[in-house]
Structures are given as C-alpha cells and as structure tokens.
Amino acid sequence: MMRSLCLVALVAGCMPETSTPNAARHVAPAVVCTSTGSGASATGGDINLSETVVTRSTPVMGMVTATVTLQNAHPTEPLEIQAFTQTGSNAWSMTASTPCDVLPCTIAPMGMILLTFNFAPMAIGELDGLMTIGSCDPDEGAAVIMLEGTGLGTTLGLSTPVNPPVSFGSGPIGTALTPQTFTVYNMPATQPLGVSIMVTNTTAPPTFTVNMAGATIPTNGTQDIVVTCTPRIAGTVTGTFIVTGMATFGDPVQFQVECTGTSGTLSVVPSTIALGDARIDNGGFRVVETVLLNTNGPPLTIAAGHPVEQPAIPHIALTPAMPQSIVMGPGSSFNVSFDPGTVEGPVSTMINLSAGSEMVSIPFSANVVRAVLDAPANVNFGSLCVGKPLPPPQELRIKSTGTATIHMAQRPELEM
Missing domain, CATH: 2.60.40.10 (Immunoglobulins)
Structure with missing residues (x-):
C-alpha cells in the first residue's frame, strides 16, 4: 500500500x-x-x-x-x-x-x-x-x-442480479408460497448504512410481506431480506420491492415481484329454489331449503358471514353464519327460511353466492296464497215432529274465497 x-x-x-x-x-x-x-x-x-x-x-x-x-x-x-x-x-x-x-x-x-x-x-x-x-x-x-x-460514503446494491419481474409462482388463495431471500450490500463503504425495506401492495391484507421494515447494513457488509407472497385473490398480483437508505451510490434498490393466486370452482345444490304455493299462516319463518356450497379445487375464502348478496326481501333468512372458507369435499351448507308475511302473489329474487373470486346465483320463487273457507253460519230446517216426514233437503254451499286451493280431507260432518 x-x-x-x-x-x-x-x-x-x-x-x-x-x-x-x-x-x-x-x-x-x-x-x-x-x-x-x-x-x-x-x-x-x-x-x-x-x-x-x-x-x-x-x-x-x-x-x-x-x-x-x-x-x-x-x-x-x-x-x-x-x-x-x-x-x-x-x-x-x-x-x-x-x-x-x-x-x-x-x-x-x-x-x-x-x-x-x-x-x-x-x-x-x-x-x-x-x-x-x-x-x-x-x-x-x-x-x-x-x-x-x-x-x-456508502454503496447500496443487490448481491445477486435479478431479471424482473421476480416470480414467486402460483398457489391457492390464502396459502403462503415459498419465501425468497434477497441480499443487499453496502460496499465499498466507509460507514454503516441504515435502510428502510418494503414491498408495495394493492390488496388488503397484503399479498407481499417482508421479515423486517428496516436494517443497518455493516460497512462493506450484507443483509438478507426474506419476502413472502400469500395470494389474496385469484390471478396475478404485482408489487415493488424497495430498499432505500440515502446511500452515496446505488440508492434505491428496487424491482418488481409477482405471484398468482388460484381457486376452485364454486358449485351449489340445489341450483333453483321454487316453492310453488306458499300459504299465509302467520307461522313465521320456516326452513324451505338447505343449500350446499362446494369447490373442486383449493379452498375458497369467504370474507365474513354469509357469501350472499340478495335484493331487500324481508321474507328470506339465511342461517347459520358461514365459516371463513369452503373446503373441497365436505363443503359448507346453510338454510334458506321463508316467511310469507302478509304479501300475496308471486315473489321472486336471486340469491347470489360468492366465495373467493367465484359467484353463482340461485333463482328463488314462491306464490304466496291465502286460504279462506266461506260457508253459511247456520241452516234452518224448521220444526221437526216425531213420526212426521222430514222437511225437504236444503243445499249447503262451501266455497274458497281466498287465493289458495282448498283440498277437503274428508266429508263435512253434521253436528246437531
């Protein structure tokens, strides 16, 4: 020297x-x-x-x-x-x-x-x-x-060159993919270099995470940074890996990263709920159908509660609350309950079911009817004398004045 x-x-x-x-x-x-x-x-x-x-x-x-x-x-x-x-x-x-x-x-x-x-x-x-x-x-x-x-001064750089975008591969939504380690250096340098570390995200919760928000790279030393991708939605998501520290040379280090989320297909049984005539009986909600959701691939994530969107029809209720995901095989089920209330006539809507990026729709229909039986309050045969012939027969008419068809289970009985 x-x-x-x-x-x-x-x-x-x-x-x-x-x-x-x-x-x-x-x-x-x-x-x-x-x-x-x-x-x-x-x-x-x-x-x-x-x-x-x-x-x-x-x-x-x-x-x-x-x-x-x-x-x-x-x-x-x-x-x-x-x-x-x-x-x-x-x-x-x-x-x-x-x-x-x-x-x-x-x-x-x-x-x-x-x-x-x-x-x-x-x-x-x-x-x-x-x-x-x-x-x-x-x-x-x-x-x-x-x-x-x-x-x-200080010099910030990436130890192993990359060819952006750096891909983490693909995997099921909600499942962390294999992490990748990136090594940054501070050399040549005459002093340590403090850096901040982040990966930009477009989803919440974040798709990309790092194992540290900041670090101090020693003089002429290196620092390993671990980045993990957990797909939150189906399809490819990109982010930007950024390390910055106001270095004399090379600041910032940044490049694009990406990963792809995969999901299964959402299926539903039954595909249609058609109740036909539904009588107004003031009995409140009653279960009219049990719906089973399933998938033929990775679990489908449900954000919260029911994966349901429907028009504001107060006569339909869905119970119980759904789990956080639908898993292939057992699937997940819930009950559809219906209360006709006092509204008569046709009722129809679509029950939209979503999980992950999948959505299916179930048509729902019912014809709300009211059953009203109309009959005379009494029948007068006049005076009856023992040993005398009966008076002529009288005709008794019973009719339905509501919107429902009434089926007689047995013949009417005469009470004296």
Missing part, C-alpha cells in the same frame, strides 16, 4: 508501486541549477516543508483543503524550484503561491511559499497521491509530500 512504502522525505524517483503517474503540474522544461555546493553551508538553498504527509477525508463529491509551507531555510542562498510533479489519485490537486505559480521559480533566502492542496473525491475509499518537488537543494534535490485521502 502507498501509505507504507515511502516515509517522510524521498529521493527523486521513489514512487509507490501502486501509483499511476498523472500529468505533472506546472512542469517547465528541464533547467540547470545555477548554484552548486554541498553540506549545510553549500550554495543552492535549503528546501524545508512544514508537513511531509497530508491526510484528509471528506464525503464523496465534497472537498477539503490542506496548506503546506515550503521554506528556503538557507540564510544567504536562494532556492530554485524546478517542478511540481503529482502522481497517484487525481482526487488531489495543488496550487502554489507566487512566485512559484509559474515554474521555474526562485525563493529568496529564508523566504517561503504556500502549497494549497484540494482533496475532492469522486469515489469511496483510499485515494492516495504523491507530490514530488524538484529543486536545486544540493542536499536533497527533490522533496516528497505524501497525500493520503479517503472518500467517505
């Missing part, structure tokens, strides 16, 4: 193995140093840096600065600067104060300039560089400043 190869001051040409040279900054054509000598009293100036290692960190797409003082520490000789050469990450840039904003330049004895370094990362992680300063210092020749930078 760069941060362990070169230490404080490096001779010209010492370069980290992993560095990639960039274009030199303010590089002038090669010049010949005008000063010669050696040792502490040699002519040619004496280069001195306030810092030989600059360390900075900032969020990606941000910027932070650092200032290094370059001094000519020689009391009598000027220092000639030939070149500033930067290598390594291009997240670093440098500007020099006058007179070294143009090279070559000369720094007077005991004079100084300021080197301003800007670190503006566009990527996450270590972004190191090296600034080599070529001078006419007879002792050092070149001085080196190590640039250690870290771009801060």
